Amino acid sequence: MGVKLGILGLGTVGTGTVQLLQDLQGRHPLLQEVEICRIGVRSPNKSRPVNLPQEILSGDLSAIVNDPQIDIIVELMGGLEPARTLIMTAIENGKHVVTANKAVISRFGEEIFTAANASGVYVMFEAAVAGGIPVIKTLKQSLSVNKLHSIIGIVNGTTNYILTRMQTEGSELEEVLADAQRLGYAEADPTADIDGLDAGDKIAILASLGFGERINLQDVYCEGIRQITKTDIAYAGKLGFVIKLLAIAKNQTGDKSQLSVRVHPTLVSQTHPLASINGVYNAILVEGEPIGQVMFFGPGAGAGPTGSAVCSDILNLVATIKTNTAQANPLLSCRHKEYCHIAPISQLVTRFYARFLTKDHPGVIGKLGTCFGKYQVSLESVVQTGFQGEMAEIVVVTHDVKEGDFRQSLEEIHTMEAIDSIPSILRVL
Amino acid sequence: MGVKLGILGLGTVGTGTVQLLQDLQGRHPLLQEVEICRIGVRSPNKSRPVNLPQEILSGDLSAIVNDPQIDIIVELMGGLEPARTLIMTAIENGKHVVTANKAVISRFGEEIFTAANASGVYVMFEAAVAGGIPVIKTLKQSLSVNKLHSIIGIVNGTTNYILTRMQTEGSELEEVLADAQRLGYAEADPTADIDGLDAGDKIAILASLGFGERINLQDVYCEGIRQITKTDIAYAGKLGFVIKLLAIAKNQTGDKSQLSVRVHPTLVSQTHPLASINGVYNAILVEGEPIGQVMFFGPGAGAGPTGSAVCSDILNLVATIKTNTAQANPLLSCRHKEYCHIAPISQLVTRFYARFLTKDHPGVIGKLGTCFGKYQVSLESVVQTGFQGEMAEIVVVTHDVKEGDFRQSLEEIHTMEAIDSIPSILRVL
Numbered sequence: 067m068g069v070k071l072g073i074l075g076l077g078t079v080g081t082g083t084v085q086l087l088q089d090l091q092g093r094h095p096l097l098q099e100v101e102i103c104r105i106g107v108r109s110p111n112k113s114r115p116v117n118l119p120q121e122i123l124s125g126d127l128s129a130i131v132n133d134p135q136i137d138i139i140v141e142l143m144g145g146l147e148p149a150r151t152l153i154m155t156a157i158e159n160g161k162h163v164v165t166a167n168k169a170v171i172s173r174f175g176e177e178i179f180t181a182a183n184a185s186g187v188y189v190m191f192e193a194a195v196a197g198g199i200p201v202i203k204t205l206k207q208s209l210s211v212n213k214l215h216s217i218i219g220i221v222n223g224t225t226n227y228i229l230t231r232m233q234t235e236g237s238e239l240e241e242v243l244a245d246a247q248r249l250g251y252a253e254a255d256p257t258a259d260i261d262g263l264d265a266g267d268k269i270a271i272l273a274s275l276g277f278g279e280r281i282n283l284q285d286v287y288c289e290g291i292r293q294i295t296k297t298d299i300a301y302a303g304k305l306g307f308v309i310k311l312l313a314i315a316k317n318q319t320g321d322k323s324q325l326s327v328r329v330h331p332t333l334v335s336q337t338h339p340l341a342s343i344n345g346v347y348n349a350i351l352v353e354g355e356p357i358g359q360v361m362f363f364g365p366g367a368g369a370g371p372t373g374s375a376v377c378s379d380i381l382n383l384v385a386t387i388k389t390n391t392a393q394a395n396p397l398l399s400c401r402h403k404e405y406c407h408i409a410p411i412s413q414l415v416t417r418f419y420a421r422f423l424t425k426d427h428p429g430v431i432g433k434l435g436t437c438f439g440k441y442q443v444s445l446e447s448v449v450q451t452g453f454q455g456e457m458a459e460i461v462v463v464t465h466d467v468k469e470g471d472f473r474q475s476l477e478e479i480h481t482m483e484a485i486d487s488i489p490s491i492l493r494v495l
Numbered sequence: 496m497g498v499k500l501g502i503l504g505l506g507t508v509g510t511g512t513v514q515l516l517q518d519l520q521g522r523h524p525l526l527q528e529v530e531i532c533r534i535g536v537r538s539p540n541k542s543r544p545v546n547l548p549q550e551i552l553s554g555d556l557s558a559i560v561n562d563p564q565i566d567i568i569v570e571l572m573g574g575l576e577p578a579r580t581l582i583m584t585a586i587e588n589g590k591h592v593v594t595a596n597k598a599v600i601s602r603f604g605e606e607i608f609t610a611a612n613a614s615g616v617y618v619m620f621e622a623a624v625a626g627g628i629p630v631i632k633t634l635k636q637s638l639s640v641n642k643l644h645s646i647i648g649i650v651n652g653t654t655n656y657i658l659t660r661m662q663t664e665g666s667e668l669e670e671v672l673a674d675a676q677r678l679g680y681a682e683a684d685p686t687a688d689i690d691g692l693d694a695g696d697k698i699a700i701l702a703s704l705g706f707g708e709r710i711n712l713q714d715v716y717c718e719g720i721r722q723i724t725k726t727d728i729a730y731a732g733k734l735g736f737v738i739k740l741l742a743i744a745k746n747q748t749g750d751k752s753q754l755s756v757r758v759h760p761t762l763v764s765q766t767h768p769l770a771s772i773n774g775v776y777n778a779i780l781v782e783g784e785p786i787g788q789v790m791f792f793g794p795g796a797g798a799g800p801t802g803s804a805v806c807s808d809i810l811n812l813v814a815t816i817k818t819n820t821a822q823a824n825p826l827l828s829c830r831h832k833e834y835c836h837i838a839p840i841s842q843l844v845t846r847f848y849a850r851f852l853t854k855d856h857p858g859v860i861g862k863l864g865t866c867f868g869k870y871q872v873s874l875e876s877v878v879q880t881g882f883q884g885e886m887a888e889i890v891v892v893t894h895d896v897k898e899g900d901f902r903q904s905l906e907e908i909h910t911m912e913a914i915d916s917i918p919s920i921l922r923v924l
Contacts, residue, residue, distance in 0.1 A: 082785060203636060204633060208807040355799070356798070381636070385825050
C-alpha cells in the first residue's frame, strides 16, 4: 500500500517537490511508495511547469487536510494563515506533516508539537532552515549527543548575497538591493530578510533543537543590515574582517539560563570558515563537546535544494510508516517541555567595532579612552582612519565587553562636545 | 529497561565514547537509557584514563559478543581480525552493532549486512568515515532522495596535515612526515594513510551509500602522496591550485556502469571549497540533482569527534529499540543487492598536470604538442618554467582527456630523445 500525500501549495518549493517525486530513477527506492494524491492551490486552472492530472488539483485546501485517505500533509504555502490552521487540522486528523514554513514553526511550535505528540504523528521541517542543507535531522539525530556551545549560521541568502556584492563591488546597500530585487534574489518587500526577521525565525528553530528547549521568538534579538555602509565594509576589510549577517545561539556559561539567541551583522575574521560563504549560499557552524567544530554548507533556497529537503522528510516518514512502530520514535517527535530563558542583549559579552565622527579636537582619543575605561570597556585598537569633510573619523575595536556597559559608555560619549556622531556600531565574532 | 552495551576496545575512540556516556548532563536524554555492561580489552588490569568498575573490564571478548543480556556491541578495536569475527558472532546472536571500523566494513560489507538483515539487526558505522562529521546518516537518510553526481572528500587527516604543511612551509614530504609521526598525527607505519588505502576504504563506503550498490574494494584506484614534491606544490600554486589527496566517487554519465571510484593527489583550484580545508580537518562535498552542492566539514579523527559519531549511532539504535518496530527500518538497514560496475582508471576523463624534464633542444615543445595531438590530448597550457641543472623544465596542463589516451601519449613521449624524465603526473579537479 502506497503512502498518500496531500500537498498544499504549488509555488517554487511545491513545484520542486513534485518534480523530484515524478522522476524517481536513481533516487531512494522507498520514494516509490509515495503517491501524490491531492494538491491544494489557489488557482486550480492555472498552467503549471509540472504535468499533473487535472483532478489532483483542488482549490479546497480544507478538504485535503480532512481527507481520510491522506497519510501525510506537505505544507508548502508559507505565511502564517491559513497554513497554521491547516497544519493543526491535519494533526488532529492523525496525519503526519511536512512543512517548509519557518514562520509557523518558530511562532507556533508549542501548539503544533504538543498536538502532534498527542495525536501520535510527526511534524517534520527540514526545509524550514537553510534550504537543502540537512541540518535539522543532523541536529536532532546526530549532534544531540554533544553538549553544544554554539550554533552560528548564515541562514539568509538574500542578505548574504547583498553583503557579498557590497563587499566585492564596493557598492551601497540600496543599489545592490534594487538589483537583487530585479534578479529575484530579494522580494519586493524585503523587510523580513533585510531586517533579520527571517534569520530570527531560523535561529529560533535551530536553537530549540540544539539546546533542547523551546525558544520564545520574542526573546530573539534581531538586527538587520540596513545600517551597513560601504565605508564600514571597507574599514572591516582593512582590519581583516568581512561583515556577515550571523544568526547565533550560544551557551556562554554552560548554563542554559545564559543562552543568547540573536541575529545581527557581525565582523567575522577573514580566516574564519564562515567568512568565505558568499552569495546566496548558507552555512551553519556547530560547536560542541566533544565533537569540536563542524560546518555544513550549501544552497539556502531554491526549488531544487528545498524540494530535496522536503522529500527527505517524506522519505523518513515513509520509512517510519512502513516499520509500523508501536511507540513514537523519540528522534522524530519533539521532546521539548519548557522554554529556555534567554539572556537579554544587554547581558551579551562580545567584542565591538564602532566608528565615530569627531570634531578634530586635540585629545579626543584620550577622552574616548577615558570614558570607555569608566565603564570597564577595554580597547583592542583605536585608529584615526581619516577625515570626512571637517570631521575626523575614528574606528574603535574593543575586547570582550558586556553589551550593557558598552552602550552606557556610548551614551556618555554621545554627550561629548567633540563627538559629532556614531555612524556605526557592530559586534565582532 | 536500559539498553545494554558491550564495548570492544578501549583505545582512543573507546575512551572518548565511554567519557561521553559517563557525563550525560546536557546531552540527548535518551542516552540515559544506555548502560555500559561490559568492556573487552587486551589488558584488563592496565590503568585507564576513565573510571570504571573493575568487573566491567574483561579480556574475553568472545564472551561479550555471546553474552545474552547485551543488546548492542560497540566494536572499537580496529583491524580486520578478530574484529570481523566478533562482529559476525554478535550479529548471529541478534545484537545490533556499532563500529568505527572502515577496513572491516569496506571489505566485508556483503557478509556483514546480509547477516544483519537476516538477523533483523542493524550495523551502524557513522564513525568509520570522517570522524565527527555526520556524513553516513546524512547520505542514507537525507541526501538519498537526490540523484548523486559525485562525492568528493578529504577523508584522511594525516595526508591533509602533511600536504598543508608542505604547502605552507615549502618542505618536502619526508621532513613533514617525520615531524607528523613525532607529533602523533601519523603512525609509525604510515603506509595506509600515505598510500591512500585508508581513504580508499572510506570512499568505497561513501560510494556504496551514495550510489546505492556495493563497491568491490579491489576496483577502487588508490594512489597516495609519496611522489608529491615541494616543486609540484609550488608550480601548482603558481597555476592557481593547491594539491589535495581527494577521494572521489563520480557518476560521470549518469549511468551506474560508469561509476568512477578513486583516490589520488589532485590539483584543486584555490577558489574551490575543498582548497581551504587544511590540517587534520576532513570535508565531504556532495553534488546531486536537485540539491546542487552541499559540503560538510569537521574534525576527521580524535577521541572526541569519533566518540560523538559512535554515540550518535548508539542514540539511533536506542531510539529504534524503544519504538519496538514490527518491521526493519529501511533507512537503517542496508538495501544493497548488487555490486556496482566501476570503470577502470584508463576510462577516466579528467584534466592532467604533468611536469617534464627535457634536454634543451629547440622544438621540444612542438614535439610534445604533436605527440599529444596524435592521442587526442588537447592542451590548456604548456609553460617552460625554468631549468633544473642542464635540463629545461616544462609543465603541461591538459583539457579533459581520457586517461588511457593520455598514458599512451606519455609512453611515446618517454621514448623521445629530448625527454629526460617525467617527474610528476597529477590529475586536476
